[in-house]
Amino acid sequence: MDPPANIEITDPGFLGYLSIHWTQPASLQNLTGCTVRYQLRYYDTYEERWRSVRTVKLTYAAQFDLEKPVKVRILTVLKCACTNGTEVQGEEKEWVYTPEPTGVAGSRIRDFHCVYYGKEYMECTWEPGLVQPPNSQHYLYYWHREMDETKECPEYIILSEGRRGCRFPRESLLEFSKFNLCVNGSSPAGSLKMAYFSIEVQNHVKPAVVSSVHVSEIDGELKLDWSPPSGQVPEHCLEYEVESSTSMENGKEKQEKMVLQNLEDTSYGVPREVESQKTCFRIRSKVNMYCADGGFWSDWSQTKCTEDKETQYIPKWTYLGLVGLVVIGIAGVIILCLSLWILKKICIKKINKKNALYTLYKEKVNETMPTILSPIFK
Template structure:
């Protein structure tokens, strides 16, 4: 009986302890982070977001604290969520658009009875520094990474560009300490309309940030910011040679040679375009995409002429996207060429057969001549041989009389 009462008392004490801890956890107020700020290091897109822990929780040791950070990714048009124990974070932003950041405190441990508590958000909005008329921004910006050897980025002049004015391009990537100006400008009619980058300054799978602005003594023009990863802008060189080989079953084997460039073969895919000319000059176009450097075409039946050309681009295993190379030259095969080949083969076969038969007949004749006594007992040839023997005997008799 006494033992049962002791168990009841222990249970009551445990309930009281849990209830008191629950009340204590409910009494804790989780404040949001303080001193939030955003710093621009001049890298044309990456910004440093920083904050400090709430002062009300700095002396709290019974719980662990981390932070829930959200920022609006304007490239993907969605909020990106990060949870970290640090008090800073680095993120890429489009500086032509509004920077929106919000952060809260997460608290969990003995002080919260194992429950994770979350503070309200602290928000910060940084407006873009877009000065100048909207129409003064450059248009038609685009980049092409040729054969992974050099990249050209070009643009068109703005609609509201005052004259005289001059464009400038600055760029930055992770291997640089600070942004630099274009190493080699491209000019059109004395105006900068592009920039050429060498391969040494082009790291792949990394944000390559670009800013283009224009200076004018009359008005402040609007800057343009771009961020790209150069492996997605590769354009291979055009394929130089396409080989066609006809098989006995009237199929065509299409093969091609790659130009000498830095793109690995396993990173390329190919598009083969076939142009088939039938009776009456009708055209039929077909396209096939393959990862191999050869393709077997369908039968030539019904086609008088078949032509092929090939182009290549980066495979999705090596890049998210890319540009098709220029097409190779057309390589054609005519059905009459196949007939001519077959006809020549037949004629050559007949000639070879006749030569073999002639050689066989000549061999028989030689054997026949060697055994003329047995193999030529009759016929014109036998008479000719007897006549020849008579002439030889008569000549021998005449010589003998002269000697006497």
């Protein structure tokens, strides 16, 4: 059985997303009542393995690294009466295209990597090639499947040596799809070598620093509580790593690390070491395996220790003692206020009675004394 004919690979300008076309073998065009399918294999240079697909169509699109040879293999699969109802595979045909290297030797960029910060913006940075002609200028272009054409970097990251990266706003990104990038350049000595990359942005997320970390101690148990980091990463997509460092009475340090993969779990508790003097914690986060195939750990949070005044909590029995003291104090204040109020009432009553008797006495004296002496007793 003949292989497909007129195999052709075209580049629509999507930075490695190529279209593969072919036609049905001439020997099968007059067959009726048969099922003709095609088995296509192509070499994925990003993952370094062959990928396979079966289709009844005469076209297929796939991602390739344009810095490496493009390898495609295709054969015909036939099933009809003449094959006794079983599938028969024909001869496989291979097509290889090797791009011709262009650009100044040694000028390809190095150390290219992208970080999607909190799912709010992404930065892709690079270092210049080992050979960088004077007055060189780099350019970055990108494309994903919801774009009609490639676009240039929306905001370059510029250092004293020139362009060293690109910052992408969240609106320009697309998750769970190939995000293709190309960095090239120009110089008076000629064009710089092109560098192609294809990533999935959800695998490059770096969450923000974990905030609101608190340490408490209740009945001999140390408990660490925190709030999820800010940003656009859903809480159920995060896992945490807790690092503890305990100072023992013998002067030694005991360190432990624990990864917490329980969804939406933002607390961690451990028994306090009997011979411990102080325990310090710090925590970081990462997108878990349920939401991405990869990612970066966040930076560590601020360290919190059991002896920190702002984080130290009082044991339960001490809370009960404090509550009792507060109640007793309030009761004492109330009793004191009532006593003062009663005493004031008694004093006012005695003063009023004394004034009334004195007034009556003056009236009797004035009645019996001569008029000339009455001013003395006023």
